[in-house]
Amino acid sequence: MVFALLISLLGLLYTVKSEPNTSVSVLACNGNSYAEGDPFGNSVTYVLFDLMNVTPSQQGFDYRTTSPYSTAVAYGHATCNQALSNNDCANCLISAKATLDSNCGGHIGGQTELVDCAMRFENYYF
Secondary structure, eight states, X not given: OHHHHHHHHHHHHHHOOOOOOOOEEEEEEOSOBOOTTOTHHHHHHHHHHHXXXXXXXSGXXXXXXXXXXXXXXXXXXXXXXXXXXXXXXXXXXXXXXXXXXXXXXXXXXXXXXXXXXXXXXXXXXX
């Protein structure tokens, strides 16, 4: 009987699937903004995509980047909960980027902290 119970519990462990918690804990946008068509927009786009795509492959899920455009430089940083898998980190950062895009679009900086990941961009090094 105890053996059957143990087997049942082990079966549950193999069927349980976790996903990153993408609930927003913190959201802040820099009060300053840039105009549509400003080159800084290209820098922000570059930084957010770079953070989203590279962070999951970094040891410790901790990555900083700078846009390559010298006329309007943007800086970024992203992290994920180290208990996540690479795929879960990537999925969490997709949500973080979407949160920044929808809430801080046009701003020169913004940050969001989800339960399992965080992403930030600014027009200055931090």
